[in-house]
Amino acid sequence: MTDRRANLELHEREMAGGAVRLASAPLTLQIEPTSVCNLECGICGRQYWDSLRNPPGEMPAWVLARIEPVLPSLVELVIGGYAEATLARNLWTVLEAARRSDCPTRLITNGTRLDERMCARLVEAGLAHLVVSIDGAREPTLRKNRGIGLEETLSGFDRMSAAAKAAGVAPPRFHISFTATRSNVGELAELVDLAADRGVAEIRAGHLKIYARELDSESLFHDVDAARAALGRARERSEARGVTLGLPGFERRGADCLMPFQMLFVKWNGKVLGCCSAVFENDKYSFPVGDLADRSLLEIWNDAKILSYRQALRGQGAYPEQCTNCAFRFDTYDAHLRLL
Numbered sequence: 001m002t003d004r005r006a007n008l009e010l011h012e013r014e015m016a017g018g019a020v021r022l023a024s025a026p027l028t029l030q031i032e033p034t035s036v037c038n039l040e041c042g043i044c045g046r047q048y049w050d051s052l053r054n055p056p057g058e059m060p061a062w063v064l065a066r067i068e069p070v071l072p073s074l075v076e077l078v079i080g081g082y083a084e085a086t087l088a089r090n091l092w093t094v095l096e097a098a099r100r101s102d103c104p105t106r107l108i109t110n111g112t113r114l115d116e117r118m119c120a121r122l123v124e125a126g127l128a129h130l131v132v133s134i135d136g137a138r139e140p141t142l143r144k145n146r147g148i149g150l151e152e153t154l155s156g157f158d159r160m161s162a163a164a165k166a167a168g169v170a171p172p173r174f175h176i177s178f179t180a181t182r183s184n185v186g187e188l189a190e191l192v193d194l195a196a197d198r199g200v201a202e203i204r205a206g207h208l209k210i211y212a213r214e215l216d217s218e219s220l221f222h223d224v225d226a227a228r229a230a231l232g233r234a235r236e237r238s239e240a241r242g243v244t245l246g247l248p249g250f251e252r253r254g255a256d257c258l259m260p261f262q263m264l265f266v267k268w269n270g271k272v273l274g275c276c277s278a279v280f281e282n283d284k285y286s287f288p289v290g291d292l293a294d295r296s297l298l299e300i301w302n303d304a305k306i307l308s309y310r311q312a313l314r315g316q317g318a319y320p321e322q323c324t325n326c327a328f329r330f331d332t333y334d335a336h337l338r339l340l
């Protein structure tokens with residue numbers, strides 16, 4: 001039995017038994033190897049956050065060294081945050097460490113740097129999942145939202161497929177992440193077809209987070225009927241084309257968020273968050289639980305703040321402040337209003 005399998009089985013026993021302090025390790029880690037990005041997308045929290053509190057930086061070797069012991073027990077290492085992970089010089093060190101531990105890897109990227117050389121290196125590094133953020137199916141939409149071209153973005157999947165073929169291995173599983181707005185939600189059905197043509201297995205669409213007043217009018221919550229109709233058309237296309245499609249909802253009120261039972265997020269500077277709700281420095285929405293400069297990941301995993309969340313989910317106390325109206329629990333306009 002691998003460490004991974006043993007950890008998963010222990011996790012499942014602890015969850016079934018109602019445990020709050022977990023002997024099992026996190027199932028997933030998400031890490032931010034760099035906080036630098038090469039785009040300036042208008043919907044992104046980067047454009048509105050406090051830049052003094054969110055300086056550029058790259059994960060140093062000592063942080064990587066503190067992550068490495070956990071890799072053998074992870075179901076997956078997710079690489080990416082509010083930044084472009086392929087800009088990190090340490091990306092290859094991270095992927096190599098994961099490979100040594102036989103740990104599946106998922107890379108989140110804006111797709112701008114998936115040239116032939118990058119694709120060949122990612123294939124060689126054994127990347128399992130490639131997630132490309134694409135917020136439109138038409139050239140003008142993508143130009144407006146991200147400042148990049150549609151074809152140059154989608155063709156990254158072709159280059160990855162070609163690199164895998166040349167190496168004689170299966171390509172990573174392809175995903176698209178789509179932030180839905182009133183301007184682009186009507187294009188989601190078209191994107192399903194474009195994605196299916198490129199071998200994309202899965203699209204996850206989510207609500208826009210309203211980081212600034214100028215984003216407000218783009219929220220789907222302002223015209224739910226139109227959004228539902230567009231999402232329904234996308235659902236039909238996904239069923240016709242065999243693409244797995246995750247859609248933003250309007251129904252959840254106080255859903256269970258299991259992130260503090262399953263994952264930790266490690267920022268480039270070694271600060272650790274209990275979830276991926278807001279992975280930047282702010283006082284309101286993020287869930288800071290520790291610092292790798294002071295404690296190991298496994299010590300932080302049972303930090304008092306995480307325990308208080310787990311107790312609340314078990315009905316034994318109040319939720320931490322940032323969880324009481326979180327977009328991961330509530331499909332409401334208020335929960336997505338996150339002014340910075």
Ligand code: SF4
Binds near residue numbers: 038040043081110133
């Ligand atoms: S590519 Fe991603 S991280 Fe960079 S600005 Fe755009 S949304 Fe933000």
Ligand code: SF4
Binds near residue numbers: 257258287322324327
């Ligand atoms: S409810 Fe929100 S803030 Fe709380 S742990 Fe879940 S994602 Fe994080």
